[in-house]
Every structure is written in structure tokens, then in C-alpha cells.
Amino acid sequence: MKDTEQKFSKTTIVLHWLVALAMISLIAVGTYMEQTETYALYPIHKSFGILIIIAVLLRVVWRMLNGWPKPVGAVKKVEQLAAKVVHWVLIIGTVLFPISGMMMSGAGGRGLYVFGVELLAKNTDPVTGKVAPLNETLAGLGYEMHGILMWVMIAAIALHIIGAYKHHLVYKDNTLKRMLGRG
Ligand code: HEM
Numbered sequence: 001m002k003d004t005e006q007k008f009s010k011t012t013i014v015l016h017w018l019v020a021l022a023m024i025s026l027i028a029v030g031t032y033m034e035q036t037e038t039y040a041l042y043p044i045h046k047s048f049g050i051l052i053i054i055a056v057l058l059r060v061v062w063r064m065l066n067g068w069p070k071p072v073g074a075v076k077k078v079e080q081l082a083a084k085v086v087h088w089v090l091i092i093g094t095v096l097f098p099i100s101g102m103m104m105s106g107a108g109g110r111g112l113y114v115f116g117v118e119l120l121a122k123n124t125d126p127v128t129g130k131v132a133p134l135n136e137t138l139a140g141l142g143y144e145m146h147g148i149l150m151w152v153m154i155a156a157i158a159l160h161i162i163g164a165y166k167h168h169l170v171y172k173d174n175t176l177k178r179m180l181g182r183g
């Protein structure tokens, strides 16, 4: 089923909330584990971070096939434009976050694991036995991207949530309801 002005398809709703929940949780866990140096959380963060790519890519394909949702009712042009920009930032951010994480860990020589299942082996220096980066530039770029994305995505998510509530509480329209499946 395609999305309509009244009702969103199950696919849109399930993918939106699955990716939204994962993003918010991974941003919270990522920030917490880095600030407090809780290394036990790293493999959990990375495993979920890698797995969520499946839902993220399905969602991108679904958006390309289905188009973007049409605004509900009469919304100011400038707000429509703001929503569009924020939606693009959010969807691109959901793709770049896991990719930059994998660049940081994979190219950094730490390997890629999903709950212990090896996707890319760790690279150790045969002499020192320490982790050796496969490509330092790529790993550094991944690290920088991951850090920048954190700020960009926190800002975009905040604007997005404010927008959703403005529709719900000020315009009192169907925008939030149709994403909750109660269109
Ligand atoms: C949707 C997916 C992801 C989100 C939203 C996310 C989010 C974050 C955030 C917000 C931080 C804290 C950054 C900071 O404080 O500067 C972080 C740290 C980190 N993330 Fe992710 N991440 C994701 C996926 C991944 C993946 C797939 C990997 C690796 C396979 C990964 C590896 C790391 C590592 C190693 C750190 C700590 C960096 C450090 O200690 O300096 N992340 N992540």
C-alpha cells in the first residue's frame, strides 16, 4: 500500500519508528560510553549500529519507490521547506552514521563484529601484537564524521520533534497521527 494524505502504509510506519528508536538509543549509548569510557558497551553499540543498516537501506529504497509524504492540509511554505530539509538531513544521517562507524573501526584495524560474528578480522601488528590501522586516513575521516553527525543529528531530531508537536498541538492536524498509524 502506498502512503496517502490520510494514512501511511505499515512499511513507512514500522521503518520510521524502528530507525528512529535505534538512532536515538545509539546516539545516547554512543555519547555515554565515550564520555564515561565504558568499554563494555562498545561491542553492543557497534553490533546494533551495523545491524540497523538493513532497516536504514530498506527505508531509503522504500522512500525512492514511494516518494516523500505530502503535507497534511495547509502548511506555510517556509515550514514545508524546513520539514523537507530536515527529512533529507535525517535520512542521509541515518545512512552516514553506520558507514562512518564502520570506517572508524574497520579501517582502524579493530575489525567488524556483530555480537561476536566476525565480518572483518582484527588487524594486529605481528611484531608488537597491537591493533594496526588498515587505513589511517579513512579511519580518521570516519571518526570525524561520527562526531560531526552527532551534533547535526541531535539538532535535526530536535527540530523534527518540535515540528511534529507543532502540527499536533498548534495546527491540530493529522501529521503525527498518521505516523502513529491512527490517521
Ligand atoms: C546508526 C548508527 C550509529 C549511531 C547513531 C552512532 C552514534 C554514536 C555517537 C553519538 C557516538 C559518540 C560520539 C562522540 O561523543 O563524539 C558514537 C561513538 C562511537 N561509535 Fe557509533 N553510532 C552508530 C554506529 C556505529 C557503528 C556501526 C560503529 C562501528 C562498527 C560505531 C562505533 C563507534 C565507536 C568506536 C565510538 C566511540 C568513539 C570514541 O571512543 O572516540 N558506531 N557513536
Ligand code: HEM
Pocket: 012, 016, 019, 020, 021, 023, 024, 063, 069, 070, 071, 072, 083, 087, 088, 090, 091, 094, 157, 160, 161, 164, 175, 176, 177, 179
Ligand atoms: C520522538 C521522535 C519522533 C517523532 C515524534 C517523529 C515524528 C514524525 C512524523 C509525524 C513524521 C511525518 C511527517 C509528515 O507527515 O510529513 C515523521 C517523518 C519522518 N521522520 Fe520522524 N519522528 C521522530 C523521530 C525521528 C528520528 C529519530 C528520525 C531519524 C533519525 C526520523 C526521521 C524521519 C524521516 C526521514 C521522516 C520522513 C518520512 C519518512 O521517511 O518516513 N524521525 N516523523
